[in-house]
Amino acid sequence: METSISSHPERGPWGNPRWRGNASGYFYKDLFEALGPKTFVDPMVGSGTSVEVAREMGIEAVGLDLHSGFNILRDSILEIVGRPADLVFSHPPYHDMIVYSGEVWGDEPHPDDLSRAGSVEEFADKLHQAVLNQRTATKPGGHYGVLIGDLRRQGRYYSFQAELIARLPTDELAAVLVKVQHNVSSNARNYRLRYPRIMHEYALLWRKQDRSTYQVIGAMAFPQKRRLEGTWRALVRQAMVEHGGEAALADLYRTLEEGAPERVRNNPHWKAKVRQVLQRHGDFRPLARGVWALAA
Missing domain, CATH: 3.40.50.150 (Vaccinia Virus protein VP39)
Structure with a gap:
C-alpha cells in the first residue's frame, strides 16, 4: 500500500x-x-x-x-x-x-x-x-x-x-x-x-x-476538556464579532442566551465561564469596567 x-x-x-x-x-x-x-x-x-x-x-x-x-x-x-x-x-x-x-x-x-x-x-x-x-x-x-x-x-x-x-x-x-x-x-x-x-x-x-x-480512556478527558474550552472561546468571539468587535458583558450574555440556548442551559455557571474566557485568552482585552473588545 x-x-x-x-x-x-x-x-x-x-x-x-x-x-x-x-x-x-x-x-x-x-x-x-x-x-x-x-x-x-x-x-x-x-x-x-x-x-x-x-x-x-x-x-x-x-x-x-x-x-x-x-x-x-x-x-x-x-x-x-x-x-x-x-x-x-x-x-x-x-x-x-x-x-x-x-x-x-x-x-x-x-x-x-x-x-x-x-x-x-x-x-x-x-x-x-x-x-x-x-x-x-x-x-x-x-x-x-x-x-x-x-x-x-x-x-x-x-x-x-x-x-x-x-x-x-x-x-x-x-x-x-x-x-x-x-x-x-x-x-x-x-x-x-x-x-x-x-x-x-x-x-x-x-x-x-x-x-x-x-489509561487511554482517562487521558481522553483532557483533549475533550480542551475542545469544550475552545467551543466557549469560539462562542464568545462570535458574539463579540456580531457586536462590531466590542461589547458590554450584559450584551454578550444576551447574545449568547439567544444564539446558544442549549449551551447556556446545560451550564448553570455559564456567565462565569464567559468571564473566564474573556480574562484568560489573548483574543480579548478590557476597555472599561464590564466592556470588552477583540484584541488587535
Missing part, C-alpha cells in the same frame, strides 16, 4: 462473494504487505475474506464474529485469542446500511448486532467500545483499526470515521486511507442527489503505545 488511496475493482477469490458488504481481498493483501504482521485478528470476520488472505500469506490469523458466537461488546478478544496480536483490524457494519442478524445470517435479530443499533448515537457508542476491545488485544507497537464508511440518511451526513478519530487517542493515529468502493448495489440505481454519492470508505489505523486502555 504505497499511497493513501486504495482501489481494487475485483474482490478476488477469497471469502464468500454472496456475503453482503464484502471488502476486496486485494485491499487486505495491500494492508498486510504494508504492515507486515506475523499475527492478525479480525473480530468481525464476516465471510472470512481477511483471514483467508492472511493465511495464504503465511500470517497466523484468527477470525471471530457474532454469527459464530463471539460478541465484541461482551467478550474479550485478548482472552479468546490468548495473546496480543500485531494487527487487530475489523470491517464493522455502517450502522444499518446493511442489516446482518436475521437478514444476512441467522433467523432472529441479535441485540448486540451493531447493524441493529437503535440510533446513530447508539451505533457510535458501540463501535467505540468495539475498537477499544481491539486495542486491548493489540501488542504495544502493533496496529489496530477499522474499515468504515460514512452514511447519509434523511438529509443528514454521518461521518463515522470522524467520530472514531475524535473518540480515540490522537497520539496513536497512524494513517487514514481512502478506499474506493466498487460494485456496490447502489451503483445500479438512479438517484436525484444534491450532493455526490458516497463512493469511498476509510481505513483507519492506530499504532498502540505501551499503556493500558484504561
